[in-house]
Amino acid sequence: MLNHLDVQYKNDILETIIDSAYEWIVVVNTDGNIVYMNKNYCQFLEIDRNDAIGQHVTKVIENSRMHIVAQSGKEEIADLQYIKGNYMIANRIPIFSEGKIIGALGTVIFRDTKEWNKMSSHIKSLMPKLQTYLLDLEESNGAKYTLQDIKTVSKPMIELKEKVKNIASGDISVLIRGESGTGKELFAHSIHRLSPRSHQPFIKVNCGAIPEHLLESELFGYEEGAFTGAKKGGKKGKFLLAHGGSIFLDEIGDMPLNMQVKLLRVLQDKEVEPVGSVKPIPVNVRVIAATNRPLEKMIEEKRFREDLFYRINVMTLKVPPLRDRPEDIRHLTEFFLEKISKRAGKRITKINDEVRKVFDQHNWPGNLRELENVIEAAVHLTEADKITISSLPESLKDDPKILIGQLSLKEILEETEKRIIKRTLEQFHQDKLEAAKALGISKSSMYEKLKKYSLGYVD
Numbered sequence: 423m424l425n426h427l428d429v430q431y432k433n434d435i436l437e438t439i440i441d442s443a444y445e446w447i448v449v450v451n452t453d454g455n456i457v458y459m460n461k462n463y464c465q466f467l468e469i470d471r472n473d474a475i476g477q478h479v480t481k482v483i484e485n486s487r488m489h490i491v492a493q494s495g496k497e498e499i500a501d502l503q504y505i506k507g508n509y510m511i512a513n514r515i516p517i518f519s520e521g522k523i524i525g526a527l528g529t530v531i532f533r534d535t536k537e538w539n540k541m542s543s544h545i546k547s548l549m550p551k552l553q554t555y556l557l558d559l560e561e562s563n564g565a566k567y568t569l570q571d572i573k574t575v576s577k578p579m580i581e582l583k584e585k586v587k588n589i590a591s592g593d594i595s596v597l598i599r600g601e602s603g604t605g606k607e608l609f610a611h612s613i614h615r616l617s618p619r620s621h622q623p624f625i626k627v628n629c630g631a632i633p634e635h636l637l638e639s640e641l642f643g644y645e646e647g648a649f650t651g652a653k654k655g656g657k658k659g660k661f662l663l664a665h666g667g668s669i670f671l672d673e674i675g676d677m678p679l680n681m682q683v684k685l686l687r688v689l690q691d692k693e694v695e696p697v698g699s700v701k702p703i704p705v706n707v708r709v710i711a712a713t714n715r716p717l718e719k720m721i722e723e724k725r726f727r728e729d730l731f732y733r734i735n736v737m738t739l740k741v742p743p744l745r746d747r748p749e750d751i752r753h754l755t756e757f758f759l760e761k762i763s764k765r766a767g768k769r770i771t772k773i774n775d776e777v778r779k780v781f782d783q784h785n786w787p788g789n790l791r792e793l794e795n796v797i798e799a800a801v802h803l804t805e806a807d808k809i810t811i812s813s814l815p816e817s818l819k820d821d822p823k824i825l826i827g828q829l830s831l832k833e834i835l836e837e838t839e840k841r842i843i844k845r846t847l848e849q850f851h852q853d854k855l856e857a858a859k860a861l862g863i864s865k866s867s868m869y870e871k872l873k874k875y876s877l878g879y880v881d
C-alpha cells in the first residue's frame with residue numbers, strides 16, 4: 423500500500439515534469455473551470471496560478487474551446503488559437519475516467535506560427551537532403567528489395583515469406599535453394615533488410631561469374647604490390663566491404679574447391695587475410711548464400727566440401743519453381759504486364775484466353791525470369807490492347823503440352839516428331855544426312871518421314 427509520503431513524492435515528481443515541459447499545459451473540469459495550469463503557461467499569461475485555478479477557462483485564456491471539449495468528448499488536434507497577439511497551435515484532449523468524461527487537457531505546442539513556420543521550413547529544407555542520404559544509403563547498402571517486392575498468392579511462398587520474418591533477425595547463415603529465376607536474390611535482399619544489420623552494407627558476390635584466379639582477391643582483397651598489376655594502396659575485398667552487414671554469396675555451388683577451403687576458414691575464424699598480407703583482419707559478416715545446384719550430390723562427387731555445406735546451411739529456404747505454384751502464374755502475369763506496359767508507355771491490359779492456356783501448360787524452366795521476359799517481348803510486339811498468341815516466342819508455342827485436349831496422343835506425338843525434324847533440318851542447313859545422323863535414324867527412315875509430313879524436302 424502507498425503511504426502518504428509515497429503519494430507526495432510521486433506528486434512532486436509529476437509536478438516538476440509537467441511544470442518544466444516545453445508545452446504549456448492546462449486542465450479543466452466538465453464545467454470548464456481550470457483545475458491545473460503549468461508554470462510556463464501562467465508566466466506567459468502573466469497570471470498567478472492560484473488566481474487561475476477555479477476560474478472559467480474563457481476568463482483566463484482568450485478564444486479557448488477547452489470547456490467545449492470537456493463537454494463533447496471530441497479531441498481537437500493542432501487547432502489554431504489566437505492568444506495575446508499570436509497564433510498558437512493547440513491540442514485539446516478529453517479526459518475520461520471509468521468511461522465517463524471528467525474534463526479536458528490542453529497543450530500548446532508551438533508558441534506562434536512564426537516559430538511553426540520557421541520549424542516547418544527547416545524541416546522542408548531538410549527533407550530533400552534526407553532523401554538523398556537515404557538513396558545513397560540504399561545504393562551503398564545494395565539491398566534493393568523487401569518482402570513486399572516478392573509477389574505471390576501461393577501458400578508455400580506465403581509461408582516462406584513468414585519464415586523469412588522469423589529468421590531474419592537472428593544472425594544465422596541462410597542457404598537459399600531453388601531453380602534459376604525463382605526469386606532467390608529477392609529473398610536474400612529481404613533477409614538483410616529485415617535484419618538488425620539493415621543499415622549496414624549488403625554486398626553481393628556472384629561466385630560463378632568471377633574467374634577463378636580473381637576470386638580470392640575479389641573476396642578477401644589484396645595488399646599493395648601483392649602481384650603485378652595490383653592497384654596502388656591495395657584493394658578491399660568483398661568481405662571487408664560487407665563488414666558489419668551481410669555478404670550474399672550467389673551461385674555458391676559454382677565456387678572452385680580451393681576457394682571453398684579458404685571461405686570455410688574465413689567463416690570459422692571470422693578473419694580475412696588479403697592476398698599478399700600476413701596480418702589477418704577481423705571481420706563480422708552475416709552470410710546468405712544461394713544456389714541452384716544439387717549440393718548433396720556434389721558432396722558425394724567431392725565437388726563441394728561437406729564442412730562448408732554445414733557452415734552455410736544453418737537454415738535453408740527452398741523457393742519452389744513456378745510450375746509448382748500454378749496460381750502464381752496468373753497472378754504474376756498480371757503483375758508483370760502492368761509493370762512492363764507502364765514502363766513501355768503502352769496500355770495493354772488484357773491477355774487472350776489461348777495465351778493463358780499456353781502459360782498454364784508451359785513448364786517455365788526459366789521460372790519468373792522467363793515469364794517476365796516473355797511478357798516483356800509480347801508487350802513490345804503488341805500494338806493492340808491485348809496480348810495474343812502471335813506475340814509469344816516460338817519456344818512457347820512449340821510446347822506440345824498446349825495440344826493436350828485438342829489432339830489425341832498419337833497426333834501429338836506425330837506433331838512433335840514433325841517439329842523436331844523440321845528444326846533439325848534447319849540446324850543442319852537442310853542437310854538430310856547430317857540431320858538423320860543427329861537424330862539417330864537411317865537415311866531411308868528420314869526420307870519416309872519427310873514424305874509423311876509433307877515437309878517438301880524429298881528430292
Ligand SMILES: Nc1ncnc2c1ncn2[C@@H]1O[C@H](COP(=O)(O)OP(=O)(O)OP(=O)(O)O)[C@@H](O)[C@H]1O
Nearest residue numbers: 571572573574601602603604605606607608790791
Ligand atoms: N515473387 C516475385 N515477384 C516479383 N518478381 C519476381 C518474383 N520472383 C522473381 N522475380 C523477378 O524475377 C527475376 C529473377 O529473380 P532472381 O534474380 O531473384 O532469381 P534467382 O533465383 O536469384 O535467379 P538465379 O539463380 O538465376 O540468380 C527478377 O527480375 C525478379 O525481380
